[in-house]
Amino acid sequence: MDREKRLEKIKNKFSSAVSALEYDKVGCPILFCSKEKIIELLTFLKTDEALKFEFLADLTAYDDMGQPEESQGRFVVVYNLYSPHSHDRLRIKVRANDGEAVATATVLWKAANWAEREVWDMYGIPFEGHPDLRRIMMDQRFEGHPQRKDYYWRKYQLFLDAEPMPEELLKG
Amino acid sequence: MNRDKIQDSDEIYEDAKIFVNIGPSHPATHGTLRMMCRLNGETIEKSVSEMGYLHRAMEKIGENKTYHQFIPYTDRLNYCSALNNNVTYTMAIENLMGIEVPERTKYIRTICCEIARIIDHLVCIGINAVDLGAFTFFLYGFHQREEAYTLIEMLCGSRLTTTYTRIGGLGWEPPTEFLPALRKWLDGFETAFDEMDRLLTNNQIWIDRTKGVAVFTKEQAMAYSFTGPCARASNINIDLRRDQPNPGLKYDVVDFDIPIGTNGDVYDRYLIRVAEIKESVKILRQLADRCPTSGPVWVEDKRVKIPSKERVHHSMEALIHHFKFFMEGFDVPAGEAYTATEGPNGEVGFYVISRGGPKAARMRIRSPSFYMFQSLDEMVEGEMIGDLVAAMGSVNIIAGELDR
Numbered sequence: 001m002d003r004e005k006r007l008e009k010i011k012n013k014f015s016s017a018v019s020a021l022e023y024d025k026v027g028c029p030i031l032f033c034s035k036e037k038i039i040e041l042l043t044f045l046k047t048d049e050a051l052k053f054e055f056l057a058d059l060t061a062y063d064d065m066g067q068p069e070e071s072q073g074r075f076v077v078v079y080n081l082y083s084p085h086s087h088d089r090l091r092i093k094v095r096a097n098d099g100e101a102v103a104t105a106t107v108l109w110k111a112a113n114w115a116e117r118e119v120w121d122m123y124g125i126p127f128e129g130h131p132d133l134r135r136i137m138m139d140q141r142f143e144g145h146p147q148r149k150d151y152y153w154r155k156y157q158l159f160l161d162a163e164p165m166p167e168e169l170l171k172g
Numbered sequence: 173m174n175r176d177k178i179q180d181s182d183e184i185y186e187d188a189k190i191f192v193n194i195g196p197s198h199p200a201t202h203g204t205l206r207m208m209c210r211l212n213g214e215t216i217e218k219s220v221s222e223m224g225y226l227h228r229a230m231e232k233i234g235e236n237k238t239y240h241q242f243i244p245y246t247d248r249l250n251y252c253s254a255l256n257n258n259v260t261y262t263m264a265i266e267n268l269m270g271i272e273v274p275e276r277t278k279y280i281r282t283i284c285c286e287i288a289r290i291i292d293h294l295v296c297i298g299i300n301a302v303d304l305g306a307f308t309f310f311l312y313g314f315h316q317r318e319e320a321y322t323l324i325e326m327l328c329g330s331r332l333t334t335t336y337t338r339i340g341g342l343g344w345e346p347p348t349e350f351l352p353a354l355r356k357w358l359d360g361f362e363t364a365f366d367e368m369d370r371l372l373t374n375n376q377i378w379i380d381r382t383k384g385v386a387v388f389t390k391e392q393a394m395a396y397s398f399t400g401p402c403a404r405a406s407n408i409n410i411d412l413r414r415d416q417p418n419p420g421l422k423y424d425v426v427d428f429d430i431p432i433g434t435n436g437d438v439y440d441r442y443l444i445r446v447a448e449i450k451e452s453v454k455i456l457r458q459l460a461d462r463c464p465t466s467g468p469v470w471v472e473d474k475r476v477k478i479p480s481k482e483r484v485h486h487s488m489e490a491l492i493h494h495f496k497f498f499m500e501g502f503d504v505p506a507g508e509a510y511t512a513t514e515g516p517n518g519e520v521g522f523y524v525i526s527r528g529g530p531k532a533a534r535m536r537i538r539s540p541s542f543y544m545f546q547s548l549d550e551m552v553e554g555e556m557i558g559d560l561v562a563a564m565g566s567v568n569i570i571a572g573e574l575d576r
Binding site for chain 2: 028030055057060067078091110113114115118137153
């Protein structure tokens with residue numbers, strides 16, 4: 001099954017949720033998906049016999065502040081999928097406004113756990129149903145989200161004492 | 173949780189539970205990462221890992237520096253294989269701009285990637301062995317690594333932080349004695365590595381310490397997005413060099429095997445790395461034979477080509493061009509691209525979004541260590557505390573690319 005047929009199959013199945021198919025500069029297809037259907041789409045991509053995008057190569061986000069697309073949703077969560085069978089890549093994008101939650105992909109890939117924590121830490125996009133949505137790079141007491149376009153890149157916050165021990169370790 | 177409470181409670185003493193904090197500055201972590209373990213006797217019951225101690229906001233810097241200014245920062249990602257990061261980053265920007273570099277540059281870049289792979293694996297195995305008490309491999313390995321650094325020094329003048337590639341070309345043309353020196357080093361290295369291999373591979377102490385330790389099954393490794401030698405040790409057959417041959421590199425003309433493990437334990441990860449070093453030697457020999465010894469290394473593209481020093485020193489226009497090129501940067505057309513190569517540790521990828529202008533709108537760095545470090549908790553739970561060090565070394569977490 002070649003790439004065109006695979007994309008056709010996805011578009012047929014999710015005709016209402018998936019909009020505009022684009023290609024990036026190296027010819028990798030990009031699909032925009034509605035926020036409600038994202039987990040359904042990712043599950044289909046992961047489990048379908050003909051597609052088998054089993055591998056979450058990367059989960060990240062970017063800030064569209066000041067861009068014409070901002071009106072549709074300021075942030076874009078990017079799922080970079082890879083299929084070890086067909087050696088093909090596919091990028092799924094979801095738009096979210098400031099403060100809007102996106103469903104977590106940890107139900108499908110454990111790797112999404114820290115990746116989503118990073119997105120939360122850097123952009124402040126909450127993930128609904130995430131088991132442990134804490135900051136990952138920054139101190140827990142950090143204010144704001146440093147990768148947002150409105151966070152000045154040389155601004156810093158100083159914490160002189162250590163973070164408290166995580167509760168998780170002491171339970172169970 | 174306050175510590176007084178732990179010390180005062182008798183219950184904890186009855187179960188003989190101890191909290192051990194490993195890192196952020198511990199000799200076995202090789203970087204600033206932290207694991208907090210709750211032990212029952214010597215068995216790890218629960219482990220929580222933490223990162224962020226080496227976070228330098230690389231991605232934010234990438235959005236605030238010009239494309240050329242970011243090249244030195246890529247050295248500091250996986251500092252054991254800086255050349256591979258340089259190559260991947262420049263290819264990512266070239267893909268965005270639609271530039272195809274000359275054939276000779278492709279060969280030299282592929283050679284760079286393979287040298288980087290060898291030295292990264294040497295460091296990984298050597299340090300893993302040191303942590304488990306086998307010092308000799310480390311010393312032999314570092315000797316060979318220094319020799320390889322001398323080769324890299326021939327290319328770019330520096331040893332560790334290379335900054336060798338440029339967008340559209342290379343920083344410097346390799347000297348004529350580079351390829352003969354590479355062949356000479358390969359001959360010496362192959363003999364030395366055979367001896368080093370014999371130090372550990374059939375060493376009963378090494379096998380006892382590593383076999384069956386920190387096992388990760390195929391499903392687990394898949395769920396945690398393992399790539400590189402650790403994924404292949406867990407019997408996942410992926411390698412971007414073969415699966416997605418990048419047009420900017422020359423893996424399609426060379427013949428090599430991809431070693432696949434079965435058990436996914438520390439010993440398999442070691443074996444895969446050893447086999448990969450041998451494959452890399454094979455690749456390097458073929459590349460050294462095929463690499464053109466003359467020809468341009470720069471693409472003839474006015475947008476990215478750095479004006480030659482002779483012209484800059486003798487003509488006003490070239491001087492202005494040079495000045496504007498470095499002070500303002502060059503425009504990259506709007507668009508996005510994800511470019512990944514098979515780094516020594518796994519998939520190293522740069523997801524760059526441009527909105528035009530000399531700076532990126534988004535500079536995402538996909539690092540293999542980030543995805544592998546989060547699996548370490550699951551990997552070591554139920555293992556002995558002494559084996560944690562073995563597991564940590566075998567996964568080869570480099571804090572530079574972990575925290576970015």
